[in-house]
Amino acid sequence: MVEQAAAQDAPIDPIALRRAFGTFVTGVTVITTLDVDGTPRGMTANSFTSVSLDPPLLLVCVAKSASSYAVFKAANCFAVNILHEGQVDVSATFASKAQDKFQSVNHDRAHTGAPVLTDSLTWFDCSLHSAVDAGDHAILIGQVRAFGTSPTAPLGFCRGRYASVKDPLPTGWLASHGMIIGYLIEAGDSLLLRSDGKGGWVLPSARRRKADSQLVLDGGDALHLVPEETFLYSVFDVADSDPGYLVYRARLAGEGAASNLPADLRFFPIDDLPYDTIATHELRSMLRRYGRERLAGRFGIYMDSDDGGRIAMIDGEARAWLQASHDQGQ
Structure with missing residues (x-):
């Protein structure tokens, strides 16, 4: 059933709105960067989208309430790592407050120095193109400097839980691109x-x-x-x-x-x-x-x-x- 929109001057219920946003099926990413001391930092995020091919741009939204918000807001580079269906544990680790989230994952550096999770479905290594303040989030727009991908199925997320995505590999699709x-x-x-x-x-x-x-x-x-x-x-x-x-x-x-x-x-x-x-x-x-x-x-x-x-x-x-x-x- 589709409910009628609330009157223009009526307040929006944030919990109901969150649930409505959650009906949009997304992938799951771990975004990573380095703090001022060079220590890897990362968090789970699903507010990610492509923006442009020329120049190559993408964006991810970081909540101001996130413990890593200040680090990402100050960073001049970051990586977006899209998780595959076998990485529910990685998603949970980077969504937690664990002290050393990188201990249990393979990671490397490609172009900017931001940590890249090498076992992920797809990774994008980005320099910061711009940052936009947007309510209780910051929108980080990154310019892709290097990327890599694999033919595994993505980890989906919908209505607050993980979802299975049927993902037959298209004919002629290359298993890896980028570096x-x-x-x-x-x-x-x-x-x-x-x-x-x-x-x-x-x-x-x-x-x-x-x-x-x-x-x-x-x-x-x-x-x-x-x-x-x-x-x-x-x-x-x-x-x-x-x-x-x-x-x-x-x-x-x-x-x-x-x-x-x-x-x-x-x-x-x-x-x-x-x-x-x-x-x-x-x-x-x-x-x-x-x-x-x-x-x-x-x-x-x-x-x-x-x-x-x-x-x-x-x-x-x-x-x-x-x-x-x-x-x-x-």
């Missing part, structure tokens, strides 16, 4: 490359960077890595219309593993890489830098920028974070 996760995988003095099927070579790629010993490549092949020797190496764009790259350094685990690989994967000596058959100028440049730094035994992290990029050199051996934190506290 490509590439790997520089070493074994001895050789580097692993993958055939592009056209006579050229590219980096092996994966859906996400996971902090464990097994890496599942695009295509389903699994490689075992030495987890403590996996580090971010480079972040760069290829072209405005193409996805950018996150590149990690890694080392293959186990003797003999390099000789038992799929046909499209091949190790090349680091001092004799096939630069002439590498797919793009950007990849060639990155590999030449890697070859020089590998020879010198001193690596840097490259971050793309409008004036040609920045390289931050890393000195010293890798150390466990917990041990380094303990030593600093002494």
Whole structure:
């Protein structure tokens, strides 16, 4: 039954209005950012929508009563992570007042530095475009700088409870977009490359960077890595219309593993890489830098920028974070 609208001067019942708003079926997101100390902060939200494709904009509404409101209001970047049907527990965690909400989820950084939940259905890494005060909420409009998605079904929400969404994957829908996760995988003095099927070579790629010993490549092949020797190496764009790259350094685990690989994967000596058959100028440049730094035994992290990029050199051996934190506290 449709009730008649109240008279113009009659007050609106906020509880009834909330219930009416709740009949609109939405997805569930976790929005994330960093506070002034660099600590990850996040909260569950379902007031999210796309705004524009050119420029790429989205918005999310944050209640002024939320404990993280001041952090999001002051942040210059944030990420929106859309949850899939298996993440009810993640939604509940980020809706709670738990002290360390990020302890039980895999998260990484892509472009702006805002935490990205790498196991989510879809994530958008955004710089703040503008903020609008709107009653008891603030509307944060973000410009999408990077994004990624997966073919799992979304977590729905309606009438104050979670809802199942039937989500058959459309024919031709791509499993992932946005940043490509590439790997520089070493074994001895050789580097692993993958055939592009056209006579050229590219980096092996994966859906996400996971902090464990097994890496599942695009295509389903699994490689075992030495987890403590996996580090971010480079972040760069290829072209405005193409996805950018996150590149990690890694080392293959186990003797003999390099000789038992799929046909499209091949190790090349680091001092004799096939630069002439590498797919793009950007990849060639990155590999030449890697070859020089590998020879010198001193690596840097490259971050793309409008004036040609920045390289931050890393000195010293890798150390466990917990041990380094303990030593600093002494």
